[in-house]
Amino acid sequence: MPSPDTAASGQTAPSHEDRDPIGFRFDNTYARLPERFYARLNPTAVAAPRLIRVNADLSRRLGLDPDALASTTGVEVLAGNRIAAGAEPLALAYAGHQFGHFVPQLGDGRTNLLGEVIAPDGARYDIQLKGSGPTPFSRRGDGRAALGPVLREYLVSEAMAALGVPTTRALAAVTTGEYVLREAELPGAILTRVAASHLRVGTFQYFAAQGDTEAIRTLADYAIARHYPEAAQAPQPYRALLDGVIARQASLIAQWMLLGFVHGVMNTDNSAISGETIDYGPCAFMEAYDPAMVFSSIDRQGRYSYSNQPHAAHWNLARLAESLLPVMAQEAGSEEAALAAAYEALAAFSTQFETARTAGLRRKLGLATEHPGDAELAHTLLGRMAANRADFTLTFRRLCDAAATPEADREVRTLFTDPAAYDSWATEWRQRLQQEPVSAQQRSAAMRMANPLFIPRNHRVEEALEAAEEQQDFQPFEQLLDVVTHPYEDRPNLERYATPARPEQRVVQTFCGT
Ligand code: AMP
Ligand code: MG
Numbered sequence: 001m002p003s004p005d006t007a008a009s010g011q012t013a014p015s016h017e018d019r020d021p022i023g024f025r026f027d028n029t030y031a032r033l034p035e036r037f038y039a040r041l042n043p044t045a046v047a048a049p050r051l052i053r054v055n056a057d058l059s060r061r062l063g064l065d066p067d068a069l070a071s072t073t074g075v076e077v078l079a080g081n082r083i084a085a086g087a088e089p090l091a092l093a094y095a096g097h098q099f100g101h102f103v104p105q106l107g108d109g110r111t112n113l114l115g116e117v118i119a120p121d122g123a124r125y126d127i128q129l130k131g132s133g134p135t136p137f138s139r140r141g142d143g144r145a146a147l148g149p150v151l152r153e154y155l156v157s158e159a160m161a162a163l164g165v166p167t168t169r170a171l172a173a174v175t176t177g178e179y180v181l182r183e184a185e186l187p188g189a190i191l192t193r194v195a196a197s198h199l200r201v202g203t204f205q206y207f208a209a210q211g212d213t214e215a216i217r218t219l220a221d222y223a224i225a226r227h228y229p230e231a232a233q234a235p236q237p238y239r240a241l242l243d244g245v246i247a248r249q250a251s252l253i254a255q256w257m258l259l260g261f262v263h264g265v266m267n268t269d270n271s272a273i274s275g276e277t278i279d280y281g282p283c284a285f286m287e288a289y290d291p292a293m294v295f296s297s298i299d300r301q302g303r304y305s306y307s308n309q310p311h312a313a314h315w316n317l318a319r320l321a322e323s324l325l326p327v328m329a330q331e332a333g334s335e336e337a338a339l340a341a342a343y344e345a346l347a348a349f350s351t352q353f354e355t356a357r358t359a360g361l362r363r364k365l366g367l368a369t370e371h372p373g374d375a376e377l378a379h380t381l382l383g384r385m386a387a388n389r390a391d392f393t394l395t396f397r398r399l400c401d402a403a404a405t406p407e408a409d410r411e412v413r414t415l416f417t418d419p420a421a422y423d424s425w426a427t428e429w430r431q432r433l434q435q436e437p438v439s440a441q442q443r444s445a446a447m448r449m450a451n452p453l454f455i456p457r458n459h460r461v462e463e464a465l466e467a468a469e470e471q472q473d474f475q476p477f478e479q480l481l482d483v484v485t486h487p488y489e490d491r492p493n494l495e496r497y498a499t500p501a502r503p504e505q506r507v508v509q510t511f512c513g514t
Pocket of ligand 2: 269270279
């Protein structure tokens with residue numbers, strides 16, 4: 001058992017376990033990387049941890065016993081009051097461009113990576129506590145998280161997982177029995193986050209900014225081994241790593257776009273090398289389709305608006321490419337060759353993104369075959385949805401029925417301020433559907449798997465967060481979680497979760513809450 005130093009000021013030393021009662025079998029590779037990659041540091045114990053919930057399905061997938069996690073000992077581990085055997089808590093170093101401005105040192109200011117576990121399926125996952133106390137990277141922050149944002153991340157990340165989008169996961173949430181000072185005093189909480197890794201574009205930038213080519217190589221080799229093992233066999237492994245990250249990001253952003261998801265803070269430090277969605281802050285799903293939609297209170301320029309997301313991702317990937325140039329130059333033989341390779345890699349993003357988006361739009365429209373006019377057909381619909389404030393999720397969901405029978409058009413057209421805008425499009429769509437070989441029933445069923453009925457609608461999220469914050473009532477959170485983690489299932493009596501906010505219920509702005 002290594003002994004992490006507890007040098008951070010004012011730390012309460014958590015108790016240590018020799019034998020892990022939870023069943024974590026840690027195998028920590030990041031902690032074996034050079035010391036300048038992180039700070040070794042335990043979480044800071046909290047006053048009175050209480051369990052909100054354990055994600056039982058995910059625990060089992062990780063080979064952990066959910067009952068043990070929910071036990072008194074388990075909750076102490078989830079709160080950072082006890083260090084599980086084999087954990088080697090770290091705060092990771094990284095940099096990042098925040099809204100375009102480079103910050104050479106950000107790092108984990110309020111999280112501790114406990115370690116890595118290997119799931120029964122062989123996959124390696126990071127187990128991280130978020131809100132677990134100050135670290136050397138905290139700057140002016142308190143190292144803590146408020147209950148509301150913890151529940152938001154829990155809900156939205158689990159919804160994304162259920163929607164089939166690569167994402168970090170929520171293993172558990174606890175309240176701390178302490179208050180955190182934000183715009184007001186708010187109850188504190190800690191999220192246990194599970195991720196394929198916490199490598200970020202900003203992690204590469206951290207070393208690039210220091211001119212530390214050796215660290216870039218070490219990090220790139222680590223990323224290849226962990227996420228892109230096939231790149232190791234490529235003639236130019238670092239170029240292959242860049243290609244791999246670009247491909248996964250292109251596919252990820254396409255999936256966000258196909259669901260009406262707005263991440264809100266696509267800074268390079270919130271851009272994962274694994275291709276997972278990470279760092280859920282002021283994120284939200286839109287209701288009425290509006291390409292310019294921005295929810296985040298801090299995104300005043302609309303840098304990370306819905307339709308800017310592919311550009312933002314491309315920009316972030318360009319920062320990754322820049323950071324990799326020194327090691328790419330070594331393998332390519334010259335700086336010029338590396339630069340050419342980087343441009344070539346980046347140029348592929350748009351095509352990959354558009355291809356993924358068009359394929360997704362085809363699935364959403366029930367088109368199993370490919371025809372040249374498909375993208376245009378889809379974009380015509382989107383244009384009319386935007387002009388007519390049609391609810392993004394419901395429009396596509398109701399098209400599943402309309403694909404089987406024109407009688408169901410009634411339910412779609414009412415979503416458009418001018419229903420005729422839908423009618424004329426539907427005529428074109430039906431002509432196109434005639435070229436499809438599958439039966440109407442098969443088509444409808446396939447469409448139901450591409451068009452969710454339930455997304456975490458903002459007003460329902462706010463309602464759940466408020467009940468938890470103000471009345472310690474977690475029932476609305478539990479109910480909403482149950483609904484959004486079964487997004488494609490038509491279940492009775494859940495209309496309130498499927499319908500858009502009425503004007504007076506609308507939540508148009510979300511806050512980082514950090
Ligand atoms: P985020 O906006 O959550 O991606 O965080 C950006 C940076 O601010 C990261 O370096 C975080 O670790 C840090 N940070 C956010 N909230 C806090 C906090 N309450 N205390 C300390 N650091 C924080
Ligand atoms: Mg972040």
